[in-house]
Amino acid sequence: MSAATDTVALAPRQRGPVATFFIRLIREKPLGAIGAAIFLVFLFCGVFADYLAPYGVNQISPANRLKPPSARFWLGTDHLGRDMLSRILYGAQLSVIIGFAAATLATVISVLLGIVTGYLGGKVDLIVQRLVDAWMSFPELIILIVVVSVLGPGMVQVIFVLGLTFGIGGSRIIRGAVVSVREQMYVHSAQSMGAGTPRILLQHILPNVLPPVIVLFTTRVGAVILVESGLSFLGFGVPPPAPTWGGMLSGTGRTYMYLAPWLALAPGLCLTLVVYGINVLGDAMRDLLDPRMRGSR
């Protein structure tokens, strides 16, 4: 990798591309490094929620209803006496699962659609692009509401629809990258040597559009979490008593917020912090990995 030779002056020994990336992130993009730290803490909380949470997620304690934050309940309790800290941690777990699953699905769809239409061009591209146009004229939230109205609420539906929606929208970005890679000399030489289309797509196109794919995946995790929380807020996400951050701000909890304002603060702050972290990390990654995408969203 040439990336390793760039840092030879700084680093006495050879480092892999991931380590190099993190060193550049910390040196050149301190805000992005903060974003990465937030993202890692969020991941940690999500993965180890079962060990970190002091109480059970739906452990009801009528004696401790609407207790303000204290040493025993760091973030207070809700109207059923459930510990908010535990629910926030399990909420992180749900967000991690939905965010990663939907963003993975979205990225796979974007890459498949983007690579095939961008490389083949012609009629296929024209028709698929009109379909993408039509799809993108519907707000994600409205598509989700409509689909949930038919399928009923649930985690699998949310992941599937979010993955599909963001996947179709994101295919534009990958397609754009593929179109510029398609005209590169190494692609032409592979074609002239008689390489088959699947080989060119996998061996020559895919590795060269990897930077925008990685950036797309990261920013999609944030976008999915945000839209999912909006959907849960409206009551169409993962149904209660699942501790989704969006769901905690809606429903019966809402009426108790006037008595217990901490109920309104914690889920919203967590959402904002996590999405903020992912956004600044995404921006920094875009600048470091893919100079062409600078300034775009």
Add this chain to the structure above:
Amino acid sequence: MRAYVIRRLLALIPTLFFASVIVFSTVRLIPGDIIDMMIAQNDIAADKTSREQLERALGLDQPIYIQYFRWIGGILLRGDFGSSLWQEQSVIGEIMERLPTTFQLGAMALLVALIVAIPVGVWSAIRQDTWGDYLGRSFSILMLAVPSFWLGTIVMVFPAIWWGISPEVKFVPFREDPVANMLQLALPAVILGTSLSAISMRMTRTMMLEVLRQDYMRTAWAKGMNERTVVVRHALRNALIPVVTLIGLQAPILIGGTVIMEQIFVIPGMGLMLLEAVSRRDYPIITGVFLIVGVAVVLINLIVDLSYGLLDPKVRYR
């Protein structure tokens, strides 16, 4: 110009066709039988109407392509979106009643977004790497992360706790009292507008920075013009075009946001209508709203494209 408009209108046909297919198929092709769900949810369906009657009412007894052509034909020829399943009311009548409120909320939010985004974006660019710039940029990147429904919740809860103020719940229609109506929509519009302003602000800043480095900007400065004239007349007008495109691209986000605001502030617009219809599984209303939203976004983007000529004299339509 006329040829350009006609070509743009023709290009709309495939997009609108695919949009209608998406709307049609989401509700009909998704696994999960609508009829079963309707019967399970509403006991009235079981005794008053039989399964066959329901299927006929929804037109589900026909082959799928005939269903599509009957549905789209009714809409195109007679403006007939069907009627609500539970109330004897035409879908289009109900939509037309609700649409102006949603449109008003969206327009007000957009206005707020531009009033915030353009001055801050311009300031950020002409004072690049100063405190003002950092503040503006931090604000915009933060607003991208704050969920508008949380902001709405905070604005409802805390003034009520601290000062005992809570927004009026009963909606005042514009025709009855325009001032009260505008005041009522002001709060949701400001919340929606500020979260929307983030993207436009970043775009204004980026474009201004690019324009400020152009040769004609140096000429303008060299002529000894004052800063105001240079920035507003020479730079901003050129920087604004991509920002206007962005407004078109943000239309879906704006409409999604109005749904949430209508829910929080109990505003009887199209979003609330959709949510109510979903809870009753009133599919003609759901598909009607879905289609109208898609068509609205397509048309907004058309208007945005056509408005380039007004902003940028360099754009000639061919």
